[in-house]
Amino acid sequence: MDSISWSIAGPAIGAAFLASVVEVVEAFTIVLAVGVLRGWRPAIAGTAAGLAVLAVIVLALGPLLDQVPLHSLQLVIGVLLLLFGMGWLRKAILRAAGIIPLHDELAAFQTEKANLGRDTPAHGTSLDWIAGITAFKAILLEGLEVVFIVIAVGSGRGLLGPAALGALAACVLVLLVGAFVHKPLSRVPENTLKFGVGVMLSSFGVFWTGEGLGIAWPGQDLTLLLFAGLFLLTGMGMAYFLRTKKQEISL
Amino acid sequence: MSLLKEVLTELYKMFLGDIGLAAAVCAVVLITVALIKWIPGVNTVAIGYLFFAGCLVVLIAVTSVAALRSRRS
Numbered sequence A: 001m002d003s004i005s006w007s008i009a010g011p012a013i014g015a016a017f018l019a020s021v022v023e024v025v026e027a028f029t030i031v032l033a034v035g036v037l038r039g040w041r042p043a044i045a046g047t048a049a050g051l052a053v054l055a056v057i058v059l060a061l062g063p064l065l066d067q068v069p070l071h072s073l074q075l076v077i078g079v080l081l082l083l084f085g086m087g088w089l090r091k092a093i094l095r096a097a098g099i100i101p102l103h104d105e106l107a108a109f110q111t112e113k114a115n116l117g118r119d120t121p122a123h124g125t126s127l128d129w130i131a132g133i134t135a136f137k138a139i140l141l142e143g144l145e146v147v148f149i150v151i152a153v154g155s156g157r158g159l160l161g162p163a164a165l166g167a168l169a170a171c172v173l174v175l176l177v178g179a180f181v182h183k184p185l186s187r188v189p190e191n192t193l194k195f196g197v198g199v200m201l202s203s204f205g206v207f208w209t210g211e212g213l214g215i216a217w218p219g220q221d222l223t224l225l226l227f228a229g230l231f232l233l234t235g236m237g238m239a240y241f242l243r244t245k246k247q248e249i250s251l
Numbered sequence B: 001m002s003l004l005k006e007v008l009t010e011l012y013k014m015f016l017g018d019i020g021l022a023a024a025v026c027a028v029v030l031i032t033v034a035l036i037k038w039i040p041g042v043n044t045v046a047i048g049y050l051f052f053a054g055c056l057v058v059l060i061a062v063t064s065v066a067a068l069r070s071r072r073s
Helices: A006-038 A040-066 A070-096 A103-117 A125-154 A160-181 A189-214 A221-250 B002-016 B019-038 B044-072
Strands: none
Touching: A006 A040, A006 A103, A006 A125, A006 A160, A006 A189, A006 A221, A040 A125, A040 A160, A070 A125, A070 A189, A070 A221, A070 B002, A070 B019, A070 B044, A103 A125, A125 A160, A125 A189, A125 B002, A189 A221, A189 B044, A221 B044, B002 B019, B019 B044
């Protein structure tokens, strides 16, 4: 880790950690619904299977990406990060402005419980199977975004390991807190986290795309902080402007 | 098969969930590529900052459009 620049490793690990918190909280809500309604065996088996598939994807894609020329990799990953990060940032701004509703973990928990309650299989053993598949799908689908972020912020600068550790730390943290409180983690400031992750991923997107096009940013990795600061200011400014407009219209 | 379909849908939504945003970002990237490749001796750092400014403009535009659409509906 001595040769790693912390000005780029810090945001990379931070982005992987925070994005993972958001996604793992959503997955945890579904796994909790499965566990509460159908028992913990299928919930844990589905979760373990989902995590195993995600780990295989990371282990398979990581070395493959090393074969791609650095500038091409930076360009492709940079554009994908821009699409993904600015998508998150746009949604977080609209939620912060009150234009679209905030994500409600308690409502998601009730919906998932209702969905599981409706499933009426022909014989008893299928109940566990359906519950396990539900947990597996939740982990796999929510985890795909985490895998992309880990690979995107980690590849190109040898940060795949640290970024994966950031994501793993988030999983452990959410599971520990979840096991302790034993209910949906509805008090996690999900939109604030999404706002922050959107800012970081968009900044990485601009930075990598620029490097992929041969732009030598002055100040090198420190330019990331400038991008992040300006994305954050623009996002907060937009949220404030749209919220004020909404209040003016509703008066 | 339905799981694979759900995975592909998730991947599509991750990057192309908002077609307007995707098209605008790709346009800004293509313009930046064109400026760097076709203008000889151009200051690439200045183009880089223009590219960044373009991304901020795209963010403001797509968010405003989404807010307007939400109000109309």
